[in-house]
Amino acid sequence: MAKRLIPTLNRVLVEKNLQPSKTVSGILLPETSSQLNSGRVIAVGPGARDRTENLIPVSVKEGHNVLLPEFGGTQVKLGEKEFLLYRDEDLMATLHD
Numbered sequence: 001m002a003k004r005l006i007p008t009l010n011r012v013l014v015e016k017n018l019q020p021s022k023t024v025s026g027i028l029l030p031e032t033s034s035q036l037n038s039g040r041v042i043a044v045g046p047g048a049r050d051r052t053e054n055l056i057p058v059s060v061k062e063g064h065n066v067l068l069p070e071f072g073g074t075q076v077k078l079g080e081k082e083f084l085l086y087r088d089e090d091l092m093a094t095l096h097d
Helices: none
Strands: 010-014 038-044 066-067 073-077 081-087 093-095
Touching: none
Parallel strands: none
Antiparallel strands: 010 038, 010 081, 038 066, 066 093, 073 081
């Protein structure tokens, strides 16, 4: 049975981009190589409400590539895949080509 996780409020579900451990030619890369800590947004919540009950929408959309903080997020495992759940304001930036 497949499950779909839909975040609540201003939460964002992210699948972390896994960096390759070796190059195409077979050279092993050290884990400490300078790679961006990034991920792809899988699902977003509707947003949070302010004190006057106005909806503040989430700033990212499904499919966006985002820069993640070094620490934080809640790990979620659905089937064999692992995801991270962040608050919208914890995401550091969106990445564009």
